[in-house]
Amino acid sequence: MAASMRLNNPxxxxxxxxVENYTEDTIASIAxxxxxxxxxxxxxxxYFFQNDFFSxxxxxxxxxxxxxxxxxxxxSSKFAALGSILLTQGFYAVVPLHQFGTDEQKAIYLPDLISGTSYGGFGLSEENDSGDPTYIHTLAVETPFGWVINGNKKYISNAPLASVLLVAARTKSLDxxxxxxxFIVETDRKGLTVxxxxxxxxxxSLQVASVQLQQIEVAHDALLGNTLEGVDQVTFTMNLMKLSVAMQAVxxxxxxxAxxxxxxxxxxxxxxxxxDNQSTQEKMADMKTSIYSAEAFVRMVMTDTQNSIEVAMAKLLTANIALEVTESIIQLTGGYGFMKDSDIERYIRDANVTSIYGGSSRSQRRMITEPWVNS
Ligand SMILES: Cc1cc2nc3c(=O)[nH]c(=O)nc-3n(C[C@H](O)[C@H](O)[C@H](O)COP(=O)(O)OP(=O)(O)OC[C@H]3O[C@@H](n4cnc5c(N)ncnc54)[C@H](O)[C@@H]3O)c2cc1C
Incomplete structure (x- = not known):
């Protein structure tokens, strides 16, 4: 497979x-x-906490x-669920806090999330929303003492072990x-159920759960960055999340x-x-070419991570390729691929999530077509 990119910094x-050696020597055998x-x-x-990856x-x-x-x-090439856990902690907890948090919020939460003393998660999805920040029903009402939050979040990664969740909510301010x-919500708050x-x-092995928020009271300084720019914050976070899912799909x-x-x-x-079968060789050559070009495309998009349309294309393309390749490999390896011993069937089960979480493939298509439809 394609080697990792060459970096300037030795x-x-x-x-x-x-990481390549650890993945090959250890992760592959425990997946x-x-x-x-x-x-x-x-x-x-x-391993990832001790080697300071989240920094x-x-x-x-x-x-x-x-x-x-x-x-x-x-x-993810050996153990996709571990990739999911890494990307959740990274892009759904560390990144939004680092990017948008006040100095105080960063000082309180980031050291533990980076060292692995605590886990975090990001609550955007709700019933009937497909991950769109403009359809949030969870409501935070401002009071003289802070905010009171009510709502339900579904399918929240890492929630069962998280100490802190970033919860996206509509707001009604005092004015x-x-x-x-x-909102930065600690999971031991009264009224929060996972x-x-x-x-x-x-x-x-990625832990996913629903989160119910009933009359959760938080202080004013629980608002991420002390600002109501939630839609922009969600968009920024989701672009990076989608790119990470695209890399996972590759x-x-x-x-x-392999x-x-x-x-x-x-x-x-x-x-x-x-x-030795010629038709198998041809199929494998096509797949190799698709994977290689998808990887190159994602790397190109990585140079402009907030180009939402290119990011959507990267996620859509790579999820399609992950689904096609895993399905084809199972067919090309026959009964062997179908059996659990081969590990191949695990790849097809894992590939499916890349077209769902971080926003479905359908919603990526909608994002790509939006400028034509709304012009
Ligand atoms: C393993 C896993 C982990 C997750 N982790 C998180 C997390 O940490 N945080 C978080 O906030 N969310 C998380 N999610 C939620 C995820 O982002 C959503 O599942 C995803 O955005 C799709 O939304 P949905 O499941 O509500 O699909 P639905 O809204 O039920 O849609 C189902 C399908 O129909 C399509 N569809 C919806 N509306 C229309 C329409 N009007 N026209 C045509 N097609 C339509 C959708 O695109 C989708 O393909 C996770 C999901 C999974 C499976």
Whole structure:
């Protein structure tokens, strides 16, 4: 598969090579265990906390961001759920706090999120909203003492173990004006309920739950950045989230391809190999080309992370490729790919989420067509 990008900074290059080695030597061999048991992978997460990966997202350096996104791709090529946990902690907790938090908010929350002392999550999705910040029903009403929040958030990653959630809400200020804000809500607040982790068909060790907020009282300074620019904050956060899911999708496609090729290269009973079939070779050549070009496209979009339309195209394209490649690999490897022992079926289960979370493929298409429809 395509090698990681060459970076100018030798220290970052080494960090990336170490991730590749750790993924190959350790993560690859434990992925099935975590997939089957659905346990949260605390041990591999420790590697990323101890090696200070989340600080890469607080330096404002493009190259550091690239290393984090490449890490998501590399890890997801062997264990996609671990990629999901990394991208949730990174782009749904560390990034919005770093980007928009006041100095005080950053000082309170970031050190623990970066060191792994605490986990965070981001509550945007609700019933019937498809991740669109303009359709939020959760309401925060301002009082002389702070804000009172009521609402329900669904499918919130890391919620079962998070100590802090960033909750997107419509707001009604004391002066009667309406707005949108993101609130920093500690999960031990009275009135906050996190449901049991939901059972899922893929990325099983990512913990996902619904969050109910009933008359949650928070102080004025719980408003992220002390500003009601929630729609812009959500858009910024979601663009980076989508790019990370795009890198995850590339990683899943690369991992499935490598697993498939490995099996196709094994000499069979009568001396032939599956890869000796010309039609299989042609199919594999097409897939290799698609994955390679998708990876190159995402890397191009990574240089302008707030170009929402290009980001939407990157997410749409890579999710489609992850679905096509995993489906094709299972067909090309026959019964072997269908069996759990091969690990290949896990890739197809995991690939599905890339076209759903971070905004569905359908909503990416809507975003791409919006300028034509509204002009
Ligand atoms: C594993 C997992 C983790 C998640 N983690 C988080 C998280 O941490 N934080 C968070 O906020 N959210 C999270 N989500 C939610 C995720 O972002 C949403 O599931 C996603 O945005 C799709 O929304 P939905 O499930 O409500 O789909 P629905 O709104 O029920 O839509 C279902 C399908 O119909 C399509 N559709 C909807 N409306 C229309 C229409 N008018 N016309 C045509 N098609 C339409 C949608 O695009 C989609 O394909 C997570 C989801 C999953 C599965």
């Amino acid at each position: 220290e970052l290059q080494r960090k990336l090579e170490e 099935r265990y975590y997939d089957e048991t659905e346990e949260f992978p605390h041990e591999p997460m420790e 890469l997202l607080t330096s404002n350096s493009e190259e550091d961001l690239t290393v984090f996104l490449e890490t998501i791709r590399i890890v 009667g004006s309406d707005g949108t804000g993101i 449901t049991e982790p939901m059972e899922k068909t893929g990325i099983t 990683g899943i496609a690369q991992g499935a391809f 697993k498939g090729l490995e099996h196709m290269s094994v000499v069979r009973k009568f001396g032939n190999r599956l890869i």
